[in-house]
Amino acid sequence: MKTIQIKFKTLLFALLVGIAFTSCSKDDEQSINSNLNLDQIQGSWTRVGGNQPANNGMKINVSGNSGVITYKAPGNSVELQIGDVKWKDIVAQDETNYRYEELGSNGSYYPSSLTFGVDDTLRISVDAAPGAGYIQKWVQNPSPVSQINDGLVAFYSFCGNANDESNNNNNATIFGATLTEDRYGNSDKAYLFDGINDYMEVENSQSLENLNSQMSMSVWFNTTEYYYTGKGWASLLAKSGNSTSLDSRQFSLFYNDDGDIYFNNDVVGNFSFDLDQWYNLTLTYDSGTVKTYVDGVLINDxxxxxxxxxxxxxxxxGYDTPGVTEYYNGILDDIRIYNRILxxxxxxxxxxxxxxxxx
Known part of the structure; x- marks a missing residue:
């Protein structure tokens, strides 16, 4: 399989660390406003325009970590390996009007460039002859809903009730919390907690109890006020029942008015949260290693x-008893708990x- 060498011209620093882009328009080859790394870029891609690669391959080089894209045939899925990280299932559409056979047809590598973010696409262009000016244009396919729901132990969309939509029957019993608007302004699609005595309780189950080696939690929240017990607290989740022992928690997720984010007794990140503002907080736990994300951005590992x-x-x-009891004051929505790492x-x-x- 013939290959061509590709260089990245818009990476501001190594993808292996994470790359930051600024927003762009169709005619501006800057990049979208997003923090990206290899894991975020991997996924299913469909080629929506440009030159057909036919059966030629391409070689890619990122900070000394080489990988090869191999096209078995137009329309087939292929994988790109960069070091130990894969870009999976890059799909070449069969566009017979475009050919890419000149590129690398003599077995040599020709410098090319990759631009991510133009029109929310990834573009591979050829900088040298033969094939100078050839461009491939790719868009990333969203993960199927079934995939994003794999490993769900509990899911509370709060669409009119507090039932568990993961089919594990981890339904929540409501104590005082009331339906309200979600972050999109939809009525009765989130729950408001008064910070006084509102909470929900989910009885223990085997699916919740078995989360001791790997798990992920994701919560949308909009805090109105902190619950003050010497310090302001926002208690989101706690598998601790009504126990007051700090060692009773199996898992918990909460933060304070200094922005310290806690997983059980450990601070796992810090972020300056504003009141009356929607945020997504996601945490993954993998045998003693925690990754913390705010609005999709990794803030601590x-x-x-x-x-x-x-x-x-x-x-x-919306309730945490170990140490001192704290009630959540604000709106919670779309709570997800997984038995795997997102x-x-x-x-x-x-x-x-x-x-x-x-x-």
């Missing part, structure tokens, strides 16, 4: 977290797409 110990206590929503591309999708009421 920390190892050495205390191990999660299973318990048979209820899951509390990828960064999945976290981005949870932030950018309305996936509530659609499982």
């Amino acid at each position: 920390i190892a050495g977290i205390e191990p999660v110990v299973s318990n048979q206590l209820s899951l509390m929503i 990828s960064e591309s999945e976290v981005t999708r949870l932030t950018n797409e309305d996936l509530g009421c659609s499982i």
Whole structure:
């Protein structure tokens, strides 16, 4: 398989660390306003324009980590390996009007460039003859809903009720919380907690109890006011029942008015949250390593977290009793708990797409 070398001209720093882009228009070859890394870029891509690669291949080089895209035939899925990270299932559409056979047809590598973000696309263009001026244009396919819901233990879309939509029957019992508008202005699609005595309780189940080696949690919230017990707290989730022991939590997610984000007793990130503002907070736990995301952006990756110990206590929503009891004051929506690690591309999708009421 013949290959061509590709260089990145719009990467501001190594993709292996993460790359930041600024927004652009169709005619402006800057890039979209997003923080991206390899895990977010991987996924299913469809070629929507440009020159057909036919059966030629391409070689890509990112900070010394080489990989090869191999086209088996137009229309077939292929994989691009960069170091230990894959860009999966790049799909070449069969466009017989475009050919790419000149590119690399003599077995040599020709410098090309990759631009991500123009028209929300990825473009590969050829900078040298033969084939100078050839461009391929790709768009990323969204993950199927079934994939984003794989491993769901509990899902509360709050579309008129507090039922679990993961089919695990982890339904929540409502104590005082009332239906309200969600972040899109839709009536009765989120729940308001008064910060005094409102909360929800989900009885223990095997699916919730078994989350001790891997898990992910994602919550949309809009905090009205902190619950003050010497410090202001916003308590989102806590699998601790009514126990007051700090060691009773199997898992919990909350933050304070200094922006410290807690997973159980450990600070796993810091972010300056404004009141009366919607945010998505997503956390993944993998055998002592926690990744914390705010609005789809990874803000911290920390190892050495205390191990999660299973318990048979209820899951509390908007309520945390260990130490000092705190009630949540604000709106909660689209709460998801998984028994697996979400990828960064999945976290981005949870932030950018309305996936509530659609499982």
